[in-house]
Amino acid sequence: MTGxxxxxxxxxxxxxxxxxxxLLLSACxxxxxxxxxxxxxxxxxxxxxxxxDGSFEPEAFWLRYNNPRIDTRGTPEIISGVxxxxxxxxxxxxxxxxxxxxxxAQFIVCVxxxxxxxxxxxxSSFMDHLTLVVVDAxxxxxxxxxxxxxxxxxxxxxxxPFPRDMAEPETDHTNTTIGEFLRANLAKMxxxxxxxxxxxxxxxxxxxxxxTLTVKLVRRKPSP
Amino acid sequence: MSNxxxxxxxxxxxxxxxxxxxxxxxxxxxxxxGPVALVGVFQLSAAQADAIDQYPHRALVVxxxxxxxxxxxxxxxxxxxxxxxxxxxxxxxxxxFRIDLxxxxxxxxxxxxxxxxxxxxxxxxxxxFAGPPELAGVRAGLGx
Numbered sequence: 001m002t003g004x005x006x007x008x009x010x011x012x013x014x015x016x017x018x019x020x021x022x023l024l025l026s027a028c029x030x031x032x033x034x035x036x037x038x039x040x041x042x043x044x045x046x047x048x049x050x051x052x053d054g055s056f057e058p059e060a061f062w063l064r065y066n067n068p069r070i071d072t073r074g075t076p077e078i079i080s081g082v083x084x085x086x087x088x089x090x091x092x093x094x095x096x097x098x099x100x101x102x103x104x105a106q107f108i109v110c111v112x113x114x115x116x117x118x119x120x121x122x123x124s125s126f127m128d129h130l131t132l133v134v135v136d137a138x139x140x141x142x143x144x145x146x147x148x149x150x151x152x153x154x155x156x157x158x159x160x161p162f163p164r165d166m167a168e169p170e171t172d173h174t175n176t177t178i179g180e181f182l183r184a185n186l187a188k189m190x191x192x193x194x195x196x197x198x199x200x201x202x203x204x205x206x207x208x209x210x211x212t213l214t215v216k217l218v219r220r221k222p223s224p
Numbered sequence: 225m226s227n228x229x230x231x232x233x234x235x236x237x238x239x240x241x242x243x244x245x246x247x248x249x250x251x252x253x254x255x256x257x258g259p260v261a262l263v264g265v266f267q268l269s270a271a272q273a274d275a276i277d278q279y280p281h282r283a284l285v286v287x288x289x290x291x292x293x294x295x296x297x298x299x300x301x302x303x304x305x306x307x308x309x310x311x312x313x314x315x316x317x318x319x320x321f322r323i324d325l326x327x328x329x330x331x332x333x334x335x336x337x338x339x340x341x342x343x344x345x346x347x348x349x350x351x352x353f354a355g356p357p358e359l360a361g362v363r364a365g366l367g368x
Contacts, residue, residue, distance in 0.1 A: 120291055131294035133287055137276070137344065140283045144296040200345055204287050204294040207338040207352060212345040 037175040046081030056108040068183040074110040084210035095220040102188035111182040117173040137198040150184035229322040246348035258326035273317035279305035
């Protein structure tokens with residue numbers, strides 16, 4: 001008889017007193033390591049950081065400039081949980097015309113989302129279902145635009161379609177967390193009047209809403 | 225929209241005395257046919273409310289979402305308003321509202337739909353509703 005066997009056979013009667021303790025530990029121990037990632041992400045409070053005074057300009061190289069779905073410095077940093085966070089400059093300047101022009105006004109909104117794969121039936125493309133909501137704080141005129149309108153790159157359109165006989169992937173993404181970014185110029189997406197005002201901006205996706213931000217539109221002072 | 229629409233109903237959510245923001249609830253009598261009404265209450269400091277509008281009801285923005293997108297409307301923006309539409313107690317302003325999402329007798333679309341109300345930077349809780357699943361594909365219209 002091995003030592004291990006001896007311990008096994010002897011331990012049940014001598015450890016009866018410990019079962020309540022074991023049950024208590026397993027109940028209270030939150031066993032985070034064994035808990036599926038999906039459950040953990042859904043249970044965690046949504047936290048994020050934004051820097052409204054940071055730069056909202058895209059980086060200089062081509063891919064980053066042309067693809068609004070790549071992270072930039074103004075993108076919110078999601079720390080925990082699932083949801084949507086947005087960031088925008090405090091002030092946007094414009095100088096000409098009766099309507100905002102994307103060449104003249106950089107009304108940039110950076111969006112970051114984090115969800116678990118296939119939540120709300122979205123698969124891995126949550127940003128395609130997102131809507132940006134803009135409200136003029138003075139006139140209360142509301143505007144909205146699908147995030148799809150922000151896509152100014154042809155990268156997606158130019159992708160070769162997958163071959164039909166391609167094997168189904170075997171990877172289980174059930175518990176994969178999906179993070180997406182978007183950099184949108186609202187002056188391009190919406191027909192906004194070129195007047196000094198304040199806009200309240202937030203994003204909406206199914207039952208989720210982002211934080212709300214106020215962005216001030218001011219007329220650019222002519223250079224002396 | 226009558227004056228009664230700016231009064232609390234039995235389904236209007238209760239708020240604490242020191243609550244700041246917007247809270248909403250749905251007032252459905254049936255899951256199949258309307259009316260489906262959005263009932264709510266907002267409470268802000270007098271300074272916050274005055275900064276938004278002399279008549280804050282005009283600034284209420286309803287966002288109705290499905291997985292196909294979000295419809296946004298300001299159903300009370302053009303409403304003729306009066307000072308007694310809101311209650312001013314101490315330094316706080318409180319207002320009630322009732323907005324029909326699905327008109328009486330109309331079939332409730334399958335959905336699911338989620339609704340929020342914003343007032344300035346204040347965003348309400350999210351409430352959801354859905355009609356019978358066999359009516360999938362019927363889109364919701366916002367009754368103003």
